[in-house]
Amino acid sequence: MSAWPRAAELGLIGCHVCGQVCGMTDADDGTLACPRCGSTLHRRKPAAYARCWALLIAAFLMYIPANILPIMRTASLGDIDDNTILSGVVELWVKGSPGLAVIVFCASIVVPMLKFLALGTLLISSRRGSSWARRQRTQLYRLVELIGYWSMLDVFVVALLTALVRFGYFSLVEPLPGVVFFGLTVVLTMFASMCFDPRLIWDGKEDSDD
Amino acid sequence: MDLSPPDATTDATAAQSLLICEHCDTVHRRCPLAKGELAECARCGAVLERCRGLGANTLLALILTALLVFAQATLWPIVTLGLNGQHVDATLWDVIHTMWTDHSQVVAVLAALTLFVFPLCKIFMLGWLLLYARSGRRAPGFRLLMVTLHRLGPWTMSEVFVLGALVSIVKAHLYFDVQPDPGIYAYAALMLLITIFAGVDLTRLWDETREESP
Ligand SMILES: [Zn+2]
Ligand SMILES: [Zn+2]
Numbered sequence: 001m002s003a004w005p006r007a008a009e010l011g012l013i014g015c016h017v018c019g020q021v022c023g024m025t026d027a028d029d030g031t032l033a034c035p036r037c038g039s040t041l042h043r044r045k046p047a048a049y050a051r052c053w054a055l056l057i058a059a060f061l062m063y064i065p066a067n068i069l070p071i072m073r074t075a076s077l078g079d080i081d082d083n084t085i086l087s088g089v090v091e092l093w094v095k096g097s098p099g100l101a102v103i104v105f106c107a108s109i110v111v112p113m114l115k116f117l118a119l120g121t122l123l124i125s126s127r128r129g130s131s132w133a134r135r136q137r138t139q140l141y142r143l144v145e146l147i148g149y150w151s152m153l154d155v156f157v158v159a160l161l162t163a164l165v166r167f168g169y170f171s172l173v174e175p176l177p178g179v180v181f182f183g184l185t186v187v188l189t190m191f192a193s194m195c196f197d198p199r200l201i202w203d204g205k206e207d208s209d210d
Numbered sequence: 211m212d213l214s215p216p217d218a219t220t221d222a223t224a225a226q227s228l229l230i231c232e233h234c235d236t237v238h239r240r241c242p243l244a245k246g247e248l249a250e251c252a253r254c255g256a257v258l259e260r261c262r263g264l265g266a267n268t269l270l271a272l273i274l275t276a277l278l279v280f281a282q283a284t285l286w287p288i289v290t291l292g293l294n295g296q297h298v299d300a301t302l303w304d305v306i307h308t309m310w311t312d313h314s315q316v317v318a319v320l321a322a323l324t325l326f327v328f329p330l331c332k333i334f335m336l337g338w339l340l341l342y343a344r345s346g347r348r349a350p351g352f353r354l355l356m357v358t359l360h361r362l363g364p365w366t367m368s369e370v371f372v373l374g375a376l377v378s379i380v381k382a383h384l385y386f387d388v389q390p391d392p393g394i395y396a397y398a399a400l401m402l403l404i405t406i407f408a409g410v411d412l413t414r415l416w417d418e419t420r421e422e423s424p
Binding site for chain 2: 004005006007008010012013014016017018019020021022023036037038039076091092095097100103104107134135138139141142145148149150152153154155156157158159160161162163164165166167170171174175179180183184187190198199201202
């Protein structure tokens with residue numbers, strides 16, 4: 001018997017939107033609406049595994065061209081230079097802003113990779129009902145939710161530089177398809193992490209570490 | 211489990227005395243919080259609820275400031291670049307417009323939504339709710355607005371844009387004369403306000419306000 005009762009064991013359900021505690025039976029799943037805010041109540045988010053996997057895979061498929069294709073073209077005096085995400089980071093580092101290069105590297109490369117690895121790990125381990133490091137895995141999920149949208153950084157940088165660098169023949173910046181793929185990657189990973197239900201982490205067998 | 215379900219299930223006021231962790235589904239008994247305190251889930255460490263140190267009046271004043279600052283950040287140019295005596299500046303709308311005309315409509319739409327539409331909606335909705343919450347009342351449309359605010363969640367990205375502007379300035383500085391314009395300061399102020407609001411637990415408005423008797 002566990003020290004902390006879970007809502008499902010007590011026949012209760014918490015509203016995700018407003019936090020209201022409601023009573024329910026097994027038959028109610030997906031048909032009950034929160035009396036306070038009107039949102040549909042789910043014991044667990046519907047089809048969390050399928051939706052999260054689908055979005056994560058779609059995001060990964062977008063992430064490949066986002067990294068291979070250049071995101072930005074700089075043209076000055078007939079000199080054309082195409083930048084990928086990685087070469088943009090290297091340029092910042094070499095040209096004397098290592099601090100900022102690290103920030104951009106984290107936002108554009110570490111955060112998306114972390115999201116893929118973290119959500120993948122969470123999906124697989126929760127599916128198996130693993131009791132390994134449950135608290136840490138929940139914290140990992142919170143981290144993914146918290147930092148996920150900072151990956152948009154590079155997209156905004158390209159947008160801003162494109163709007164600013166308009167000196168015709170002397171200097172011009174253009175966005176290239178890579179930036180569109182990257183933007184889509186970020187949006188899809190954000191949707192993926194929203195579809196995952198962290199309560200699934202705790203749904204397997206209870207273990208002594210609990 | 212030999213835990214009997216609390217009689218709370220049917221009683222609405224007793225249901226208020228329970229909290230369910232949205233990250234691990236653990237049921238907690240609610241304790242009154244002092245100002246600035248927060249309740250954490252014993253099992254997974256999630257924040258269950260947070261008692262803001264700021265009253266509705268203060269929050270309303272901050273929201274009005276945010277609206278003002280947001281208008282300035284959006285309307286004023288952010289930076290000016292100079293090259294051979296030529297000068298180019300850009301506002302947020304120039305940024306969105308150039309992306310639209312430069313074959314990156316997806317980016318233009320993303321930027322327009324996350325940097326303009328959603329933040330503006332958030333500010334107006336919060337302002338409206340707080341206007342009534344000052345006297346413990348629920349604004350017309352309270353339910354819809356609270357649900358929409360919840361759904362908007364992470365889709366406002368002004369703070370990411372500020373960092374993006376910083377990176378752009380550093381990159382542009384290598385080749386051009388860069389002059390920061392008032393817009394960037396307005397954005398910095400906006401970022402500060404966003405940080406303050408990030409610590410406010412809005413779901414408490416459900417408990418702190420009463421439906422008006424018809
Ligand atoms: Zn609700
Ligand atoms: Zn918890």
